[in-house]
Amino acid sequence: MPVVTDLDSVPLTPVYTIVISAAGEATIEGEPVEPLPGQDGRTSALADIRVRAAQRGHPIRINAKEPDGSVWPLIVDHDGAVTPLAAPHPTPAPTPPPAPVPVVPAPAPVVSAPVAPVAPVAPVAPVVPAPAPVAPPAPAPAPASDWSAPLPPHHAERFGRIVAAELQGDLVGAALAARELEGALDREYGALHPHTVGVLGTRAWLALLLQEDWAAIMRLHLRTAERRHNAQAPVDETRRVLRNARAVWWRLAAVDRAEADEIQPELQRVSDLVAGVLPE
Known part of the structure; x- marks a missing residue:
């Protein structure tokens, strides 16, 4: 079957997660998949994704989690074409929040008043703030386990x-x-x-x-x-x-x-x- 060649044309969302249990049962986003006659849970789950792809009019991204815990990023089209990816699905860029509208305060009324003479003030030595305590460096994050790494391209x-x-x-x-x-x-x-x-x-x-x-x-x-x-x-x-x-x-x-x-x-x-x- 043909596979998707232009990966950038596939929307980054949604990304569905298919989980295959040790008993061969499948869920999509935590919802059980009803097995098709004569088919196992994995095949039935992918058939469900094909229907969703047809309804959306474009291929769909999925993460297929096998019983051994490995996760395979795939793209599934409505015709059953499956494209395995060599790397996890890209994360969509966060949408920046709208810029706040600046609020200009109304000018305060100017009141004329007599000004008392100001006595001379002795110079004050500059205050040097004490250095803030330095927090210990955060530990480096643990490297990702090789058991969940995708296959090389x-x-x-x-x-x-x-x-x-x-x-x-x-x-x-x-x-x-x-x-x-x-x-x-x-x-x-x-x-x-x-x-x-x-x-x-x-x-x-x-x-x-x-x-x-x-x-x-x-x-x-x-x-x-x-x-x-x-x-x-x-x-x-x-x-x-x-x-x-x-x-x-x-x-x-x-x-x-x-x-x-x-x-x-x-x-x-x-x-x-x-x-x-x-x-x-």
């Missing part, structure tokens, strides 16, 4: 292929595109970089949606959880990945108990590694 096209494939319902194509992107990020930044680990989590999420091979899905989740732990990623998302791995283990056990028993020690090892994140 030269990887935006690969990420756009993941989004476009998912919008078309091609989860297999989206998973293949995510695997390709993870490989490129691994080669450039290493396996423990936040960008690489984030796309690995996207692969695990897409595999869960496909539901084709529960053993492979579980191993992918365990790899994601261990990689996140080793990279010191935010722990809340690591807990969610491990909870999903435990849920996948039960699905696997229902269809192939022998395979589930074979993987169970690996599940226990990763659970012990990330101590206490999986309640019994």
